[in-house]
Amino acid sequence: MPEQQEIVREFLLESNENLDRLDQDIVELERRPDDKNLIAGIFRTVHTIKGTCGFLGFGRLERVAHQLENILSRLRSGDRQLTPELAALVLRGIDSIREILTAIESTGTEGSGDYDELIHILETAFSEEKAVRQAGPAPRSEPEKNGSAAETAIRVDVVLLDKLMNLVGELVLARNQVLQFNMQNEDGVLNATSQRLDLITTELQESVMKTRMQPIGVVWNKLPRLVRDVAYSCGKQIELEMEGSETELDKTIIEAIKDPLTHLVRNCCSHGIETPTERVRRGKTPAGTVSLRAYHEGGQVNIEISDDGGGIDVALLKQKALEKGLIKAEQAERMTEREGLHLIFLAGLSTARAVTNVCGRGVGMDVVRSNIERIGGVVEVLSRLTAGTTIKLKIPLTLAIIPGLVVTSGGERFVIPQASLLELIRLDGDTAAKIEYVHGTPVCRRRGKLLPIAFLNEVLKLRSHGEAARNIVVLQAEDHQFGLVVDGIKDTQEIVVKPLGKQLKGLAVYAGATIMGDGRVALILDVPGIGEKAAVMDNHREQSRNETQTAAQTLADCERLLLFRAGTFTRVAVPLAVVARLEEFPRSALERAGGRYVVQYRGGILPVLALSSVLEPDTPGEGQVLDPVPVIVFADGARGLGVMVDEIVDIVEEPVQVRERGDRHGLLGSGIVGKLVTDFLDVRAVIESTSRTWLHQGRTGDAPAVLLAEPSPFVRGVLRCELEISGYRVIEAASAAEAMERLRKHKPAVVLAALDLPPQGCAALHDEMRRDPDLAVIPTVGLAASREEAERQRGTLDDCQMKADCSAMLASIQRLAAAVAHPAPVERPVERPAERKDV
Amino acid sequence: MTASGFGTQFSTFSVGEQFFGIDVLRVQEVLRYQEMTRIPLAPAVTAGLINLRGQIVTTIDMRRRLGLVERPPEQAPMNMVVRTDEGPVSLLVDEIGDVLQPDGGAFEPPPDSLPQSMRELIHGVYKLKDRLLLVLNSEKVLDVSEFLQSRE
Numbered sequence: 001m002p003e004q005q006e007i008v009r010e011f012l013l014e015s016n017e018n019l020d021r022l023d024q025d026i027v028e029l030e031r032r033p034d035d036k037n038l039i040a041g042i043f044r045t046v047h048t049i050k051g052t053c054g055f056l057g058f059g060r061l062e063r064v065a066h067q068l069e070n071i072l073s074r075l076r077s078g079d080r081q082l083t084p085e086l087a088a089l090v091l092r093g094i095d096s097i098r099e100i101l102t103a104i105e106s107t108g109t110e111g112s113g114d115y116d117e118l119i120h121i122l123e124t125a126f127s128e129e130k131a132v133r134q135a136g137p138a139p140r141s142e143p144e145k146n147g148s149a150a151e152t153a154i155r156v157d158v159v160l161l162d163k164l165m166n167l168v169g170e171l172v173l174a175r176n177q178v179l180q181f182n183m184q185n186e187d188g189v190l191n192a193t194s195q196r197l198d199l200i201t202t203e204l205q206e207s208v209m210k211t212r213m214q215p216i217g218v219v220w221n222k223l224p225r226l227v228r229d230v231a232y233s234c235g236k237q238i239e240l241e242m243e244g245s246e247t248e249l250d251k252t253i254i255e256a257i258k259d260p261l262t263h264l265v266r267n268c269c270s271h272g273i274e275t276p277t278e279r280v281r282r283g284k285t286p287a288g289t290v291s292l293r294a295y296h297e298g299g300q301v302n303i304e305i306s307d308d309g310g311g312i313d314v315a316l317l318k319q320k321a322l323e324k325g326l327i328k329a330e331q332a333e334r335m336t337e338r339e340g341l342h343l344i345f346l347a348g349l350s351t352a353r354a355v356t357n358v359c360g361r362g363v364g365m366d367v368v369r370s371n372i373e374r375i376g377g378v379v380e381v382l383s384r385l386t387a388g389t390t391i392k393l394k395i396p397l398t399l400a401i402i403p404g405l406v407v408t409s410g411g412e413r414f415v416i417p418q419a420s421l422l423e424l425i426r427l428d429g430d431t432a433a434k435i436e437y438v439h440g441t442p443v444c445r446r447r448g449k450l451l452p453i454a455f456l457n458e459v460l461k462l463r464s465h466g467e468a469a470r471n472i473v474v475l476q477a478e479d480h481q482f483g484l485v486v487d488g489i490k491d492t493q494e495i496v497v498k499p500l501g502k503q504l505k506g507l508a509v510y511a512g513a514t515i516m517g518d519g520r521v522a523l524i525l526d527v528p529g530i531g532e533k534a535a536v537m538d539n540h541r542e543q544s545r546n547e548t549q550t551a552a553q554t555l556a557d558c559e560r561l562l563l564f565r566a567g568t569f570t571r572v573a574v575p576l577a578v579v580a581r582l583e584e585f586p587r588s589a590l591e592r593a594g595g596r597y598v599v600q601y602r603g604g605i606l607p608v609l610a611l612s613s614v615l616e617p618d619t620p621g622e623g624q625v626l627d628p629v630p631v632i633v634f635a636d637g638a639r640g641l642g643v644m645v646d647e648i649v650d651i652v653e654e655p656v657q658v659r660e661r662g663d664r665h666g667l668l669g670s671g672i673v674g675k676l677v678t679d680f681l682d683v684r685a686v687i688e689s690t691s692r693t694w695l696h697q698g699r700t701g702d703a704p705a706v707l708l709a710e711p712s713p714f715v716r717g718v719l720r721c722e723l724e725i726s727g728y729r730v731i732e733a734a735s736a737a738e739a740m741e742r743l744r745k746h747k748p749a750v751v752l753a754a755l756d757l758p759p760q761g762c763a764a765l766h767d768e769m770r771r772d773p774d775l776a777v778i779p780t781v782g783l784a785a786s787r788e789e790a791e792r793q794r795g796t797l798d799d800c801q802m803k804a805d806c807s808a809m810l811a812s813i814q815r816l817a818a819a820v821a822h823p824a825p826v827e828r829p830v831e832r833p834a835e836r837k838d839v
Numbered sequence: 840m841t842a843s844g845f846g847t848q849f850s851t852f853s854v855g856e857q858f859f860g861i862d863v864l865r866v867q868e869v870l871r872y873q874e875m876t877r878i879p880l881a882p883a884v885t886a887g888l889i890n891l892r893g894q895i896v897t898t899i900d901m902r903r904r905l906g907l908v909e910r911p912p913e914q915a916p917m918n919m920v921v922r923t924d925e926g927p928v929s930l931l932v933d934e935i936g937d938v939l940q941p942d943g944g945a946f947e948p949p950p951d952s953l954p955q956s957m958r959e960l961i962h963g964v965y966k967l968k969d970r971l972l973l974v975l976n977s978e979k980v981l982d983v984s985e986f987l988q989s990r991e
Contacts, residue, residue, distance in 0.1 A: 169893055410879075412877060461879060499895075500888075500897070501926065503885055503981065506984075510878075513876075513895045515890050520890065523878065523888075
């Protein structure tokens, strides 16, 4: 019977609402037992439930409600006063009604609960008077006030409202398209019509938004009962004050804050408010107060939950956190008061001395915070020891439509919620704002303070789109501020937030998606998620910094670098060891042969290549060749290659601190040279880009192989470069295990292994090789970070050289390879090009 | 509902050389290729997001889901939008076929020799006259959680 079902559903909805109100009213009644209107209201509610369930044939429910009604009737007529015992009894009755209603909702029947005992207790509540008067006649109460409400209000399914909201979103989109079209047309009628469409749409959008708004009182209604129960079970006296319960919020937000709010109020009661004796000892009134306040402020709703209880003991918090190993001692030392208070949000922390059913499990505050933040809210804690605690929630009005800033990065569009936005900084060439590096970590000066920076394209692993005018969007995520570098900033828009499918759950960097004016989808960034992801990157950076620190150390001592400028790359470095010569050719000496530039050089033909064509293949710029043009010559003789650059800047000799490996073709990565960020040229890639066979010309088969075992990819890259240019075939390995595997496969002439090769160093690899008859003959050269170390280790291995000293390393390889009866090394003198700087 | 029950109608489509079917009742609609918004950091099987009349729908590239070679760039895929409890999801497929109602007797469970990863993606096989129709287990196909985890 669908009709019947419909009626039952209505009944359940209405009754549940009424019951929530009843809880509140009864608690209120305890305070004002003489309030006739209140009793009358309670009576009417119970009466309505009784009447309807009789009609629907729920017998048991009717009997409970009937007995309850009897009691209330006596109270109403003034026969009896409400005692705490009686109130407890009435509340118990209400709980039973709720139980039965839940059973009806889930199973369609009244369930199997036995209520006879309760009915009996209710029946005999006034037993002494029972003989005197039977249950008072239930007066057909005066036409109820909600009758008038029923005429002006109807129930609407939230699903329908959501659909309406979606449709309005669509309409807004269509409107935007019409407006855009209108701009290109001069048609007067269309003009007027589209203006009206614009107005109506905006108004409709606002109205539909309003249908989803609910007063926060909907959630608060349940709290008086909760406070009463907790107070009762903890033996405390607690008053609940509420202010601003009419403040409206979007339905989805109301749903989302329900649990956190309940939890916070329960915390106030169980942790915050002291027992009456304790309070009196502190000179307070025996009854504590928990107050709730809600109010609008700047497009947000603030909810404050305060108590006048004991406050939060920050010292105790720190101690507990230390005990559980959640923080470190020096961290605790350095903590500000605020940071200390925020410890309550750590998972697994509880200061309650005993676990009860209401508190002490240490779960909750972390969940509260994450729930609030998930809906774009913020939690703040203020507390004074012995004076009380206030927890302030800042909640957006609605989740459905938010203002957002549209930005671009890596050719994609993203929306940043305006609520997290603090300011915008433009990064133009000459203005003050620029990105600097603190030991490899990008920062920006902002009003005298350093702001950590993250690059959106890096966070999202997007391709960088050249040197577009970049902007920093300064964002607030939880307690942190950071700058996010984006390519472009478009405009701010009201966007309709839509959730992402479950396939994309777990992608914390997005808060959802929206449809833009052109009908395409754009992702909405989750600012805390981005911050976290960027922080993860910080960890990576930490790693790469550690890695580069070793790289920096290993290459330290006497690494000589040639610095030059090419195209938009103002500072590029190449190890001087791989440079044969520096030349300047008059422009007229450049000739074209086989589709590329060549010069006649030392009786041969030297191919010449513009570096920009490798580093920036998309930019046409080969035309502007300087006269004379500086050329870096790599190797020489018949197999040489000249690289045209814009300017030779300097030759420096100093420690290199490499920040990270880059992914641009032709560069190994970037580092800090002379306090300036410098790109490192990948000579091999540059050479390969001209001719794949260049490196192996004339010695494909007999090129002696060298196994290079070195954990740092950067160091490997540099050494590989130098080895290959000197005519060796290089096999790379990052660990001892990898090295062994490749050794067995390739049988190289010489092994070069870093002394700190994971897991147990070069010596262990050397020993392992000695145990294998096939590999025992292969000489091993250790690669040391410093000269002293190299000296120390020289005895234990076949040889040991410093990583930075390439020529010594090459000489050593040549000597050892020749000594062993392996394929002879190339007869090619190893030159020290640095000595032959002919510029 | 068993996939082998006689009378089930299947919306069919092809991916690479293979021919698949999904219970026609689960298919919401079929669309031509739509412009997509890429989702950085998302697993590669999720090709992007499309705007389906105001609803944002995730697309799953069936070639990648099945571990096949990438679709040649000049070949525009089709969207087969499938209903799920959490809203529609679109499958990017090569070509859309007819709605077929194969004879239940021609059904067989997936052969044992099929690799486990593939076996869980299909309910079974209908032996049609000229080719095999693989009945897709759409829940499993749409569950890309394994890809999400393997990224981190």
